[in-house]
Amino acid sequence: MPKLYDCDISGSCYKIRLFLNILGVAYDAVAVDFVNKEHKTSPYLALNPFGEIPIFEDGELRLRDAQAILVYVAGKYDKTRQWFPEDATSQGKIAQWLSTGGGEVMNAAAARLVKVLSYPLDLEKLHAGANRVFKIMDDHLAHRQFLELDRPTIADIACFPYTALAGEGGIDLSAYKNVLAWIERIKRLPGFIPMPGIPVAA
Structure with missing residues (x-):
């Protein structure tokens, strides 16, 4: 199951939550304490050296940047290709x-x-x-x-x-x-x- 490193007040994380919900994709959420800068700590910098969230994992793949994650999720999980067509x-x-x-x-x-x-x-x-x-x-x-x-x-x-x-x-x-x-x-x-x-x- 995909995993989203998430924060409920982050608009960037919300982009991914929203899109996954629209597509009906189940995922595991890992809460990150953005206010206290947990995403800047060593464990998270090991996942994303830019020290930013969201981070998205799907099998062996790990992605940073909300826009890149949207492209990936659309390509993999939107079978209709309405959200990011192939042309x-x-x-x-x-x-x-x-x-x-x-x-x-x-x-x-x-x-x-x-x-x-x-x-x-x-x-x-x-x-x-x-x-x-x-x-x-x-x-x-x-x-x-x-x-x-x-x-x-x-x-x-x-x-x-x-x-x-x-x-x-x-x-x-x-x-x-x-x-x-x-x-x-x-x-x-x-x-x-x-x-x-x-x-x-x-």
Whole structure:
């Protein structure tokens, strides 16, 4: 059975929990104390020298990075290939949003660390970066339901958690109506599960 090194308040770990649940994949969860930096201790650095979670193990395979794990899980466990199709065009379109989910959207994640855990980061810069990417996403979603392919893919899973958690970082999403509508669509997907800070659809 796959194993996920997990933390309930981590949006990056939640991406994997959410996707596994949508696909109906059973797994073992190993709780990691992120607040007290357990992921920076020697046992976890032996698993991932970058000192980050999630970590995903499946048989002899061990993966780090939420976006890489999403690609693997889609490839192995989504028999329909809806979430990460095999054609190069679809993969390229989705991959650009995987990069965004692990890149620019993480400004909102870092802002949340400042607000919730008092990390010493430049909050003004993080807010500017987050608002820039949310404006781009809002414009992109003006005439579509999901980020690519007119259906949910791992692109949406990659970008969803820290967008939905933006308020915890002091970022107001009220100006981004298309993003807010997209968040609600994700919450209504079969197999959706909540996390602290992301409730089920109203």
